Every structure is written in structure tokens, then in C-alpha cells.
Amino acid sequence: MKVSENNGIRIITLETDHLDALNSEEIKKMMINGVQGSEKIVLNMDKVTFVDSSGLGVILTVFRQIKENNGSLVIACVNNTVKVLFKLVRLSHMIQIYDSESEALAAV
Amino acid sequence: MFSDSRDFNRALKSNIGGQMFSSVPFLVLLFSIILFIQSFIFYFFESSVKGIVPFVIMVLLSLIYFSIFLIVKIRIKGNRYSLFNFLILMVFFLSELYLYLFYEMKYLWVFLILTQVFSGYLLLNKRYFYITLSIHLLLYILFNEMMLVNRVQLEFHLSGLSALLLSFLIRHDRRQALINLADIYYSQKEINDRFQQLEDNISQIFILCSNDFEKYYYISSAFERMLTLPREKLLNSPDVWMSFIHPGDKERVNLELNSAAIDKSYREFDLRVSQDDDYIWLKFQLFPIKSGKYGLEDRFAVIVDNITENKLAELKLAEAQSLDSDFAARIQKNLLFSNPILNIQGLDIAAVSIPSLDVAGDFFDFYRFSDSIADIIIADVMGKGMIASMLGAASKSAFMKSRLDLTVLENSIPSIERIMTNTNRALSSELIKLGKFITMQYARINMENALFSFIDSGHTSILYYSDRHKCCWSLKGWNMPVGFNPQEKMINSIIPFNSGDIFFFYSDGVTEAENSDGEQFGERRLNYVLNSSAHLTSSQIMNKVKNLVFHYSSSEGFADDLTCIAMKIGSVNQKSNIVEGIFSGKRESLQVIRTFVSGFLNENFQNTHKEIISSIVLAVNEAVANIIEHNYEKDSLLYGREILIEAGKNGKTCFLRLFYDGKDFDWTTFQAPHLKEMKAGGYGLYLMREIMDSICYSANLDGAQCLTLIKDL
Known part of the structure; x- marks a missing residue:
């Protein structure tokens, strides 16, 4: 996982290609640490090709924490295979999803 | 003088x-x-x-x-x-x-x-x-x-x-x-x-023997008429008759004789002995007697009766009840049971129902939609007597009505969920008022695409003998009995089948038939019978089960209706292409399993949209993650066990069978937590249901579990 700042917006880029039952606990801890002290966050998922329900759980947990701190989260660069899951659970009703990081930075 | x-x-x-x-x-x-x-x-x-x-x-x-x-x-x-x-x-x-x-x-x-x-x-x-x-x-x-x-x-x-x-x-x-x-x-x-006249004209055998059955003092001539064995043989070697006893009865008879020899008290038991190529039923009554005026009972007087006729008559009688001109029996025969002649190529089906002494509400029905599609209903209305029987008949016609209404409305064969939902809605409110309910299986067999689908409303499970696995699976469904909830969401379970497979439907009268010791016939015995009957035709299987259950409970008679349907798949045009993979039951395997499944799907369903393929991969991933989390990681004995996955293609249908060890798992939760609650888990089962057409859970008695995911592409 890579964390960077851009005009006060924190960008978290996931380096793993899958977010599933195997690594979700580990990623969750890292992400919770990663979002600390920032209100605007962009989650770049360009490298992730697979997310399952536990991965979804990670994103929702992090999102809830940001919400509690009155922050905002958008997701950028979602793979087609991951989009399938997001569509099924209608994640877009809660979290904005953008095709590129620049769009996400502009919207957050 | x-x-x-x-x-x-x-x-x-x-x-x-x-x-x-x-x-x-x-x-x-x-x-x-x-x-x-x-x-x-x-x-x-x-x-x-x-x-x-x-x-x-x-x-x-x-x-x-x-x-x-x-x-x-x-x-x-x-x-x-x-x-x-x-x-x-x-x-x-x-x-x-x-x-x-x-x-x-x-x-x-x-x-x-x-x-x-x-x-x-x-x-x-x-x-x-x-x-x-x-x-x-x-x-x-x-x-x-x-x-x-x-x-x-x-x-x-x-x-x-x-x-x-x-x-x-x-x-x-x-x-x-x-x-x-x-x-x-x-x-x-x-x-x-006078004694000779008695002896010559009475059909019972009289035997006088020592109280340890080692020595015979007298055997009446009826012995020679009943068994093809001269009396002298028995007098000379008292054990010779044991070789005539049916192997299944030998142990019990030995036990009876030994215990009678110990406590010297009255005994009564039935047994079968071979006569020519057949068996006859004999009833033994042992009376302890004294040979002298004083002293202890040192002998047994034995009376042996040939009760073969009675035994056969009991069975005939039970069967004939449905043919009886009695009003109630006529209702059962005509209104509750249909003829299982479906005339579908490659399908061999037989059904029987033997009513108990009371009229009850078991019924079955068959409906042929086309050359390759037919519906099968087996149902049991709670309770006994006229009301149950009438309700059975009424429900049967309610299904007929729904079927017809929906066919006209949709101008095609209606799905079984629609038929069940419709009928349940129509029947439930009345049933709730009466305080009754119906447990049932609504099944559909489709020979064209070799798929069997069913909705289980709290009935006994369907036994499925798989010729590929050479064992029986007990298919479980998810729904409540009809009459619990008018708004019940019906869940359809689908499995693919193959030539030589057998589906066996039965009422609880089969497994709950009790012998004289109060022990039930049970699903295990039934499983065993089916496993050893794979080569028989459906009517032979049905008769075998009927006779075994009857003999098992013969002394008591049938307490409940005995209803069963056997359905054997003769030949299937649709040949399925199956690939197998064995994976270690650890989270590390998830990646490998995803590769295996997407590889199979991409190769076999090349025209299918990639999104659908990745959704199926996701569903399998969820199923495996669930199995690992709730079975293999929870129980240290199961840790690291393997998961066998069969990925198959049946025409346009893809199916995935996951075999694993462990406990029953409730795969029913289809209501996902609301996203707004932002819960960390609980989406897996919802995703599986959303993605796949059906998730069918079954188990066999050796503890193996099987989850069949199926989707029409």
C-alpha cells in the first residue's frame, strides 16, 4: 500500500492485486492507519483485480471511520472485475467511483 | 367293560x-x-x-x-x-x-x-x-x-x-x-x-422338548407337512432345523431361544423358514410345562403356526385399502394420487402410497408439460382423518389451478417458484385459519437440459443417488411449510443429473416406521437400500423399499401413510463436460481456485460476457471462503482438509459442485445487511444468491457436504 498527499488530499494506492479473505484483515489495519489525520481521501484501486465480500467489508469499515470524522472518500480506477461486485451491492449509492485519479481528485 | x-x-x-x-x-x-x-x-x-x-x-x-x-x-x-x-x-x-x-x-x-x-x-x-x-x-x-x-x-x-x-x-x-x-x-x-386324530387333522405343529431345547420328546406329524424334513431328523439332531431359518431371522431366534432357556417363561415370536425356493412365516409359541406333578418347569410345549397367509394378507389388505369401495379410501385413491405415467423419453418413474388405518393427507401428483418437462409433487398435510384428506385434495387442485393460470398468463411453462408462490398465497390464509399446514416437495425434471429443480417446503429431503459418485445425497431445500407465511419467498434449488441417477421422494411414514423395539427405519437404512439398488428399475426399487419397510414394521402395521416415488434417469441426451480440481482448505487456495474456475469458464463459455464470468468466480470465491471460515478454521479436526471442486458444463448451463467435510451450514441467509449500516461482513451469501440461479445444498451420511452452484448462461 502506498500513501501520498496531493493538495491536502490523501491518495491511498493499493499495491496488492486481490483484496480477499486471505489479506483483508492485514489491509484493513494498514488502511485504517493510512487514513488517519486526513479528511479527504482517494482510494486508488488500479492494481486490484479481485475483491470479495470481505474486501468490501474492509472498504465499508474504512468508509465508516472517515464518515465518523466527517471526512469523504472516493474510489478511483476500478477494474472491470471489481466493478461487478460494486454493481451487485450497489456501492455507488454510497461511495463515488471514478475512472481516473484526476477525476477523483477533482471531485473529492 | x-x-x-x-x-x-x-x-x-x-x-x-x-x-x-x-x-x-x-x-x-x-x-x-x-x-x-x-x-x-x-x-x-x-x-x-x-x-x-x-x-x-x-x-x-x-x-x-x-x-x-x-x-x-x-x-x-x-x-x-x-x-x-x-x-x-x-x-x-x-x-x-x-x-x-x-x-x-x-x-x-x-x-x-x-x-x-x-x-x-x-x-x-x-x-x-x-x-x-x-x-x-x-x-x-x-x-x-x-x-x-x-x-x-x-x-x-x-x-x-x-x-x-x-x-x-x-x-x-x-x-x-x-x-x-x-x-x-x-x-x-x-x-x-383320539390324540392321533387330533394330530392328523390339526395344522399346527406341537413339539415337546427339554427346557434347553437340546432334546425333543415329541413332534407332531404336521411338522413333516409344514417343513420338508422327516421328524426323525429333528429328534436325532435338534439343531438341524436352524439351517432352514431365514438368515435375517437367525440371530433373533437364537436370542429368543437362549433367553427362554434361561428364564423358562412364555415366548412368542415370528420367523421365516425356507420351503422349496420360497420362505414361509411361522409363529412360535413356547409354553413352559412340568413333566411331573411336582418340581420345576423342565419342558417346553411349543405350538407352531403357519402364518404366511396372514402375513401376505396383511400386506394385501393394506394395499387393497386404497381400492376399497369405502368412501374415504375412494377419496384418497381418486383425489390424492395420480398415475405416474408421464411418457417422457429416458425417464422411469414409479409411485406408491399405502394408507395407514386412518385416512391421511399424503398426496402426490404428476404433471407433464412437454416431451421433456414434468412436475412432481409429494406432500403431507399435517394431521389425519377426513380434514387432512380433504385438504390434500383441495391443495392438489389449487396447484393445478395455479399451473393453468400461469401458463395462460405467461404463454409459456411457468417457473416452479411462480407456481409455488402463487399456490402458497392462495392456500396459506385458509390453512392458517384452520391451523393446518402442508409439508411438500415441488420438483421439476427437465430431460432436455438434464436439470432437476425443486422447492422444499419443510418436507423430508429428496434422496439423490448419483451414479458418478456412487452414493446417495440428501437434497435439502430452504422453505417453510405451506400455510406458515402467505408471503414466503420461494427458493428454487437446481442440480444437474446424469444417466443412471435416481431421485427418491418419500413421506416420513417410510423413515419413521417403527419395529417392535420402537426403533425407526431411518434415513440410513433407506440410503443403504438405494445404494444397493442402483441397478434396479424404479418400480423394483419402490417395491423393495415398500416390502422392507413393511417387514420391518410388520408386527405393528403402518402407523402413518407410506408414500414414495422413485424416479430413475435412463438416458440423457445432454452429456456434461466436467473438470475436477482438489484444493487445500486454506485461505491461500482462494487465488488458485479463482484461476481454476475462470480458466474453466473462459474455455467452455467463450461467448459469455466477461463480467458474468467474473461474477461466477466471485460467487465460488465466497462459497469457498465461507467453507474455510465456518468449517475448516472453526474445527481443529478439519483444519487443512481439502475441497474438491467439479466444474461442469451442461449445454448452456454451467455448474460448480463443491465437496467438503464438516457440519451442516445454513446457506439460507439471502437478506444482505443494508449497505448504509456499513457492516464489515455478511455479504457473501447474498452475493452468491444474486449471482447464481440456484445454490443447492446436500449432504451424505458419511459427513460429506456438497454445494451445487448453477447458472444458465
Whole structure:
């Protein structure tokens, strides 16, 4: 996982290609640490090709924490295979999803 | 007791006379010895005057007479016995007469007296006795005349008279003794004859044996009529009959006999024995009895009844009840049960329902939609009696109505969820008012795409024999019985099938049939029967189950309706292409499994949209993650076990079968937590249901679980 700042917006880029039952606990801890002290966050998922329900759980947990701190989260660069899951659970009703990081930075 | 002389003669013939030994012979013997010695002395005295010849003749005659008398006594019986004695006595007379006439032996009268006494003992026949008596009187008078010429001798008359009386006395005494014996013999014979008549005409077997069953004292002739085995064989070797007993009954019979031998008490049991190529049913009743007046029960009287007819009749009767002209039975026959003739190529189907004594609400129905699609219903209305029966009939027609309505409305074959949802909505409110409900399986078989789908509303599971896995799976569904909730969301479970597979539907009357010990027939036995019947036709399978359950519970009869449907897949046009993979049951395998599944799908369903393929991969991933999390990681015994995945293509349908070890898992939760709650988990099952057409869970009795995910592409 890579964390960077851009005009006060924190960008978290996931380096793993899958977010599933195997690594979700580990990623969750890292992400919770990663979002600390920032209100605007962009989650770049360009490298992730697979997310399952536990991965979804990670994103929702992090999102809830940001919400509690009155922050905002958008997701950028979602793979087609991951989009399938997001569509099924209608994640877009809660979290904005953008095709590129620049769009996400502009919207957050 | 008897006056007929023929009876008396028969008594003599039967050698009783020869065995008689009363006080008479002693008296005769004593008397004759005295007379004999006396006459011997007289003869000897006279021999000095008359010479030695008459004495020698007398001694020889005596010896010959007594030895012949002895032979006659031993060898000759009945009328001839009297005749011989008479002849011998006559010869003796003549020889005495000869001695008298030629040698003028004075003391010959002593012999006259001797033979008179003998005649009383020997000549029991009236005719010979009186002839001898007359001859004696003649000779006596003759002697008297000759003696009177010389001098009067008082002792001569006295001994003549006493000999006469004695001979009468002896004869009477002996005759009386013989009559008594003959009486005993005939009354005994009468008893025997009556017993023989009983024995010859009664169909039961009577056996008298020692209380340890080691020795048999009596076996009635019915034994030979019932078993093709001579009685002597059993008398000689008491264990021989055990080899005739049906192997399935042997152990039980041994147990019964052993326990009876120990506590010496009444027993009753049924068993089967082989007769020719068939078996017959015998009922054994053991009564402990005493052989003597006092003491313990040391024997068993056994009564054996042939109850084959009854046993067969019981089964016939139970089956015939549905044919009975009785009103209730007619309702069941005509309204509740349909003919399972579907006329679908490659499908062999048979059904039976044997009602219990009460009318009950089991029903089944078959409906043919097309050349390859048919629906099957098996249902059980809660409770018994007329109401259950009527409700069964009403429900059956409600399904018919829904089917028809929906077909017209949709102008195609309606899905089974639609039929069930519709019917449930129509029936539930009424059922709730009545406080009744219906458990049922609604199944559809589609031979064209080789898929079997069903909705399980709380009924006993469907047994599915898979020819590929050579074992039985118990298919479980997810719904509540009809009559619980009018808004119930029906969940369809689908599995693919193949040639040689068998589907077996049954009511709880099959598995809950109890034997005399209260033990239930159970799903395990039923499984075993199906596993060993894969080569049979559906009607053979059905009959096998019916007979086994009947014999299992025969002593009690059917407590509940016994309903079952056997459906065997003959040949399937749709050949499925299956790829197998075995994976370690750890989270690390998820990646490999995803690759395996997407590889199979991309190769076999090339025209399918990539999004759909990745969603199926996601569903499998969720299923595997669930299995690992809730089984393999929860139970240390299961940790690291493998998961077998069969990925298959059946025409346009893809299916994935996941085999794993572990406990029952409730795959029913299809309501996902709301996203707004932002919960961390609980989306997996929802995703699986959303993505796949059906998720079917089944288990076999060895603890293997199987999850079948299916999707039409």
C-alpha cells in the first residue's frame, strides 16, 4: 500500500492485486492507519483485480471511520472485475467511483 | 367293560396273556408239585408190582408234557394257545388211559385231578374248557365205577370235587386279570387314537422338548407337512432345523431361544423358514410345562403356526385399502394420487402410497408439460382423518389451478417458484385459519437440459443417488411449510443429473416406521437400500423399499401413510463436460481456485460476457471462503482438509459442485445487511444468491457436504 498527499488530499494506492479473505484483515489495519489525520481521501484501486465480500467489508469499515470524522472518500480506477461486485451491492449509492485519479481528485 | 369275545381274543393276541403274572400260577404250581410228588411215589410203589415200564412212560410223558407246555406258553398266542393246550391235555389223557387200561395203574386218579387243575389255568377258551371238563367227568365216573367195585374212598371224591372247584376258581381269577389288562389297554388305545386324530387333522405343529431345547420328546406329524424334513431328523439332531431359518431371522431366534432357556417363561415370536425356493412365516409359541406333578418347569410345549397367509394378507389388505369401495379410501385413491405415467423419453418413474388405518393427507401428483418437462409433487398435510384428506385434495387442485393460470398468463411453462408462490398465497390464509399446514416437495425434471429443480417446503429431503459418485445425497431445500407465511419467498434449488441417477421422494411414514423395539427405519437404512439398488428399475426399487419397510414394521402395521416415488434417469441426451480440481482448505487456495474456475469458464463459455464470468468466480470465491471460515478454521479436526471442486458444463448451463467435510451450514441467509449500516461482513451469501440461479445444498451420511452452484448462461 502506498500513501501520498496531493493538495491536502490523501491518495491511498493499493499495491496488492486481490483484496480477499486471505489479506483483508492485514489491509484493513494498514488502511485504517493510512487514513488517519486526513479528511479527504482517494482510494486508488488500479492494481486490484479481485475483491470479495470481505474486501468490501474492509472498504465499508474504512468508509465508516472517515464518515465518523466527517471526512469523504472516493474510489478511483476500478477494474472491470471489481466493478461487478460494486454493481451487485450497489456501492455507488454510497461511495463515488471514478475512472481516473484526476477525476477523483477533482471531485473529492 | 367289554363283553364282546372278539375284544377278549384281541387282548390275548396282543401278548398280554403271556405277560400276566398273578397269584394263580403259584397256587397251581404248588398244588401240582404236591400231586406230582404224590403220584410219583404211588407210581414208584406200584412199579414193584407192575414193572418199570409204566413208571418210565409216566416220567417221559411228564417231561414231554411240561416242555411242550413251556414252548407253547412262550411261542403261541391267542386262540391257538388254548387249542394247543387242549390238544396236549388230550394226549396226556389218552396216555394215562392207556397206562390204566393196560397196566391197571391204581393211582391214576391223581393225574386226573392234576390235569383238571391245569385246565383251569390253561384253557381260558370256554369251549375247550368245558370239553375237557366233560371228559374229566366221564373218566371220573368211569374210575369211580371201577373203584366202587373194590371199596368206597372218601378222599377220592373230596379231591375230585376240590380239583373241580379249584379249576373254576383259577380260571375265573385269570380271566378277570386278563380282562382288566385288556380294559387298560383299550382305554389307553382310545386315548392314543383320539390324540392321533387330533394330530392328523390339526395344522399346527406341537413339539415337546427339554427346557434347553437340546432334546425333543415329541413332534407332531404336521411338522413333516409344514417343513420338508422327516421328524426323525429333528429328534436325532435338534439343531438341524436352524439351517432352514431365514438368515435375517437367525440371530433373533437364537436370542429368543437362549433367553427362554434361561428364564423358562412364555415366548412368542415370528420367523421365516425356507420351503422349496420360497420362505414361509411361522409363529412360535413356547409354553413352559412340568413333566411331573411336582418340581420345576423342565419342558417346553411349543405350538407352531403357519402364518404366511396372514402375513401376505396383511400386506394385501393394506394395499387393497386404497381400492376399497369405502368412501374415504375412494377419496384418497381418486383425489390424492395420480398415475405416474408421464411418457417422457429416458425417464422411469414409479409411485406408491399405502394408507395407514386412518385416512391421511399424503398426496402426490404428476404433471407433464412437454416431451421433456414434468412436475412432481409429494406432500403431507399435517394431521389425519377426513380434514387432512380433504385438504390434500383441495391443495392438489389449487396447484393445478395455479399451473393453468400461469401458463395462460405467461404463454409459456411457468417457473416452479411462480407456481409455488402463487399456490402458497392462495392456500396459506385458509390453512392458517384452520391451523393446518402442508409439508411438500415441488420438483421439476427437465430431460432436455438434464436439470432437476425443486422447492422444499419443510418436507423430508429428496434422496439423490448419483451414479458418478456412487452414493446417495440428501437434497435439502430452504422453505417453510405451506400455510406458515402467505408471503414466503420461494427458493428454487437446481442440480444437474446424469444417466443412471435416481431421485427418491418419500413421506416420513417410510423413515419413521417403527419395529417392535420402537426403533425407526431411518434415513440410513433407506440410503443403504438405494445404494444397493442402483441397478434396479424404479418400480423394483419402490417395491423393495415398500416390502422392507413393511417387514420391518410388520408386527405393528403402518402407523402413518407410506408414500414414495422413485424416479430413475435412463438416458440423457445432454452429456456434461466436467473438470475436477482438489484444493487445500486454506485461505491461500482462494487465488488458485479463482484461476481454476475462470480458466474453466473462459474455455467452455467463450461467448459469455466477461463480467458474468467474473461474477461466477466471485460467487465460488465466497462459497469457498465461507467453507474455510465456518468449517475448516472453526474445527481443529478439519483444519487443512481439502475441497474438491467439479466444474461442469451442461449445454448452456454451467455448474460448480463443491465437496467438503464438516457440519451442516445454513446457506439460507439471502437478506444482505443494508449497505448504509456499513457492516464489515455478511455479504457473501447474498452475493452468491444474486449471482447464481440456484445454490443447492446436500449432504451424505458419511459427513460429506456438497454445494451445487448453477447458472444458465
